[in-house]
């Protein structure tokens with residue numbers, strides 16, 4: 001059987017398939033099932049500072065209405081209530097580490113600058129093998145320059161890296177005015193891995209109720225090319241490992257991402273749609289393809305079709321439908 005083991009950010013994985021951060025990586029039971037089905041590592045559901053703050057505000061508002069708000073209550077909430085949510089998350093890290101042998105990567109999303117290093121250090125101390133920073137700045141403040149928006153990512157990475165010893169990855173979106181240079185600059189900050197890309201809720205409009213709704217919560221396999229393009233273009237141009245995410249639904253998509261240059265893949269939607277059992281098919285398809293091609297390890301073909309090695313590198317940058325398709329009726 002082909003050797004599927006791989007190294008990601010210094011962590012030894014039995015294969016390159018990581019269960020991406022989602023509601024499916026939020027309990028020890030699910031994590032055990034992922035391990036039983038063969039996953040290489042787990043990224044836990046993100047801990048969201050914003051959610052903790054909203055909960056606190058809700059509690060404080062209801063107490064305020066009932067004249068419950070004494071200075072002692074405020075002090076309690078400042079010191080302990082936040083710890084409550086954190087404590088649950090730390091429990092998830094500790095219990096998962098006890099229950100499984102695969103690496104556990106904790107995931108953080110903060111809104112205030114000073115909380116990033118605090119959460120990072122606390123999750124490290126609870127036993128996380130690595131951290132994934134789920135950073136997103138929506139470029140919707142028209143008074144901010146693209147440099148100001150992008151600086152947030154560098155500040156977060158620099159702060160967190162100073163506070164922890166375990167490997168740290170950064171999960172980003174493709175909303176950047178100069179994406180290639182941005183990814184390259186981030187990869188040289190000392191970060192251990194970059195995840196290309198996160199995927200978010202998309203808006204839709206209900207034409208009857210006139211409400212804005214969330215739509216397309218899970219991805220389609222047709223979304224693969226966005227991350228495939230950027231993994232292929234950034235391979236050998238970055239100073240850290242690359243994890244591909246979005247639109248990876250089967251073994252062939254995993255093979256494509258590794259051929260493009262990914263160290264690992266992070267998958268969520270395929271598990272929502274098909275269950276964790278699909279991992280076995282993915283692993284079988286990858287092994288079988290490697291055997292057919294005569295590849296003994298992932299390094300034998302990783303990056304073989306990246307932009308710098310592909311026979312037709314321009315295809316990675318081609319965007320317009322010019323002449324090429326004209327003879328095909330498109």
Ligand SMILES: Cc1cc2nc3c(=O)[nH]c(=O)nc-3n(C[C@H](O)[C@H](O)[C@H](O)COP(=O)(O)O)c2cc1C
Pocket residue numbers: 020021022023045046107134171197198199217218219220245246247248266267268269270
């Ligand atoms: C229901 C759901 C919840 C998610 N929650 C998180 C999260 O808490 N943190 C995070 O970084 N990504 C989260 N994601 C994004 C996934 O980790 C993944 O990057 C994205 O869905 C693209 O991969 P996919 O095409 O395999 O779904 C979530 C995705 C889904 C579908």
